[in-house]
Amino acid sequence: MTELRSAPVPPLEPDDHVRGPDGAPVVIEYADFECPYCAVLSDKLAARALRRAFRHFPVRSSHPRAWPAACAAEAAGLQGRFWEMHDLLFGDQGRLEDPHLWQRARDLDLDLARFDADRRSDEVIARVRRDFESGIRAGVVTTPTLWAGGTAYTGRVSEQTLDALIGALS
């Protein structure tokens, strides 16, 4: 039975999706690709010297294409292109239907048949669900939720708040 009782947000795992310079302050995002506030936060984080981990938190009835988009990112990740797909998904949130996902896979020169099989696979679904469940256990209720130094920042995170939390982490 899946454990969903309260637990701290997990530290970085070897298979987390992480980018940013070694030694930079670490933040963990719980986000979904159909969430506009997540896209805005992603841009803000990209403009800063941070080591950031992305974890999926798709809620179907809020954002019906968030799950397929998350699975597409994971499937791209199995071909070594998670972050490229991440950027393409956040770059055009109005186009998240299956043909749009296939086009992104083509644009990234992915093996399309493998991409399409992987994004529907049990392995990928379990990977997305693992992130979601870790968020549930940590008390995440909305996207984006940004964890920094054990503190959660939710919703619209201002530039000033980001600067302050990075300063505290540095």
Next chain:
Amino acid sequence: MIEPGTPAPEFTLARGDGAEFTRADLDGKTTVLVFYPFAFSPVCTDQLNLYQEVLGELAARGATMYAVSCDATWSQTAFRDQLGISIEQLSDFEPKGETCRAFGVYHPGGFPQRALAIIGPDAVVKWSYEADSPGDLPGANLIFDGLAA
């Protein structure tokens, strides 16, 4: 709010099809009651969307979730349909708030405080939680903490 260890009060709520949901419907089951302020309001929308994602894990623990508000049945049904969720809605519309009062969650503003109650198969409250403010959204983790309590 009603405290753990307290027998559930007698109450009557209206189901979506107009049938009654009463204390007798608690017998022999684990029930999670989600009291929410208003259909179609932002936090209630996020709350029910979030909880919908863990219904399978609740079912695996033998628990059934119901959402309770003082909205009329038609409004609750429209709310549920718009969200595309399956959480059954129970209406405390008339006499307005009578069940919410019995559970100690009726807000003076005329709506249920945001609150959760887990009632065991013996119809005794096993766990309860009232949010500090109607604007606070209790994480789904709290429900699983309550089930394990």
